[in-house]
Amino acid sequence: MALPSPHLDDRRFQQLVDEAKRYVQQKAPEWTDHNVSDPGVTLIETFAYMVDQLLYRLNRVPDKNYAAFLDLLGIRLFPPAAATTEVDFRLSAPQPETVLLRAGTQVATPRSDTEEAVVFATTEDLPIVPSSLEKLVTAPVGGTQTDVTGRLADGADVPCFQTRPAPGDALLFGLPVAVPRCIVAVRLDSRVEGVGVDPRQPPLVWEAWDGSRWVTCETASDTTGGLNRPGEIVVYVPPGHTASVVAGTRAGWLRCRVTEAEPGQPFYSESPTVREAEVFTIGGTAVAEHAEAVLDVPLGVSEGVAGQRFTVGRAPILLDGEPPVVEVSSGEGWETWTAVEHFGDSSPGDQHVLIDATAGEFAFPPAVREPDGTLRVYGGVPPKGARLRVPRYRTGGGTAGNVARGAVSVLQSSVPYIAAVHNREAARGGVDGETVENAKVRAPHLLRLQERAVTAGDHEVVARQAAPSAARVKCLPAVAGEPGAVRVLVVPDAVADEGDRLRFEQLIPPDTMLAAIAGRLDERRLIGTRLVVEPPAYQGVTVVARLQAPAAEADRVREDALAALFRHLNPLRGGADGTGWGFGRPVQYGEVFAVLQRISGATLVEEVRLFPADPITGRRGAPADRIDVAPDALVFSYQHQVVVSPAPSGEPT
DSSP, rough: OOOOOOSOOOOHHHHHHHHHHHHHHHHHHTTOOTTTHHHHHHHHHHHHHHHHHHHHHHHHHHHHHHHHHHHTOOOOOOBBBBBEEEEEEESSSSSSSOEEEOOOEEEOOOOOOOSSSOOOEEOEEEEEOOOOOOOOHHHHHHHSEEEOOOHHHOOOEEEOOOOOTOOOOOOEEESSSOOOOOEEEEEEETTSSSSTTTTTTTEEEEEESEEEOOOOEEEEEOOOHHHHHEEEEEEOOOOOEEEEETEEEEEEEEEEEOOOOOTTTTOOSSSSSEEEEEEEEEEEEEESSSSSEEEEEEEEEOSSTTTEEOSSOOOOOOOOOOOOOEEEETEEEEEEEEEEEEEETTTTTTEEEEEETTTTEEOOOOOOTHHHHHHEESSOOOOOEEEEEEEEEEEESSSGGGOOOOOOOOEEEEOOTTEEEEESOBBBBBBBBOOOOHHHHHHHHHHHHHHHHHOOHHHHHHHHOOOOEEEEEEOOOOTOTTTTEEEEEEOOOOOBTTBBBGGGGSOOHHHHHHHHHHHHHHBOOOOTOOEEEEEEEEEEEEEEEEEEEEEHHHHHHHHHHHHHHHHOOOOTOOSSTTSOTTTTEEHHHHHHHHHHSSTTOOEEEEEEEEEEOTTTTTOOOOOOEOOOOOOOOEEEOOOOEEEEOOOOTTTOE
């Protein structure tokens, strides 16, 4: 428990007024009218108000001293972090030449009367490369690849796979060049020959060759019904797509491969055929961040002394990417001075700077006089008269950038041939800058840590510092069979879809986040400790409920009930206190029943059934009154079902 901070003077306005009136009674007894209408009382209250303000400022002295102590300890406020998302740029029509989107292209959410637009900028150039179909190759599993381009040109019906398709059969599409990060449409003219499959979920997957392996491509739509009718498949080509030699031809290859059927999924009994095929590029995908790059910022001129500080005009400085550098002019051009966390390890010749990201300040190494009178310099000093500049830094960020999927829809930069923009996934990673109050809470933990991680709490504190955008971090002791192992479970922040509905892929932390946490912990772990940084396991839960409500409110009650279930069984913001479902906390019938009973308009909760479910495969277990959750797991709402029937006549409404 923290030591209590005393008030240097705890008197308040009314106490000051009462004290002044008592003093008046002692010194001027002839003054008998002490009502608020008396001019003298008005003066007393005026001076009491002024003294009250002075006392407030006096009592702020301990806070100021505390902030000064934090500064002496080197505690700096964390800067914001920028949210990122992938944005699709759709062409108005396929173009014969490459359309280049430069880094810094701006897209935004729509502006409304109550909300400003949230602006994103692309982080690197995006060439939208035109494509076409040059080769079509069939590749049966375990068989010989066959070039069927000529047969296709002659108008023949070309079987896509073997007569009786088998998992692993593939149809390869050769493009003139690789099209990394492009959106490609594959237009086919097919007949209903692939008998047996469900056109809504055919056992097919689209993949792209990245030089060493086939990488799965996301598909936006498939109107061919599993290659069984004329239509288009829209494929998002991954960044690593590269040209290579297949069937004696060098091209950028895509393939459509037959996969093993999932339980209950129909499979091909005959191969579908293709009569015509066409491939063309309809857009591209770029990473965009809620930040703005500021270029060629002059800092000033060096005075040639140690400990100089320079401030940029626009703060804060974002440090969640490549940290900015300072360039110092010299007779041979510009020398680069790099950023460090502290000057403790810097030698006199090192070209180092320290960045206070929140204040937008660049500090050069100080000089400290030692007890023997010598002067120790913790790093180099820019020569007198040298010009200083920051070639590039980023500013912006914050939680405002965590917008929902589909929210980014406005192209702010002028780019020819671009008809629409769209973000397929919600932006994530945006974190507001740290407050002074939070720094006060964090400082004692840093003093206790002393740059090492020993306890489970130490590991969690270090992990949060390494990845501020992580929503939850949990450190568990070593499990059986893992002596000396520490498991750190990481849950990323995510923006739920409408109705507090999270998708399972949103709860998987990106590799960069896991790597940042693992790297920071590896520097501070005890020798012999083995680190495992990974996402937690997720126990899917499906609630099937039947409620009664007035007929006029049935639809509204159903939506409210679903929203309440998704909100309560939420790993990020669920649970009784709204801070996230507890690790290892079971789901019980009575708790879910109580959630549904609180739905406004529901007259009766007739039935509630709980089913454990696998959020990856979708398999559902037997109903149970209690679903146990492993100590390293969280719950995940999986496809709740609520039926609302009209309340019988005579029921209260």
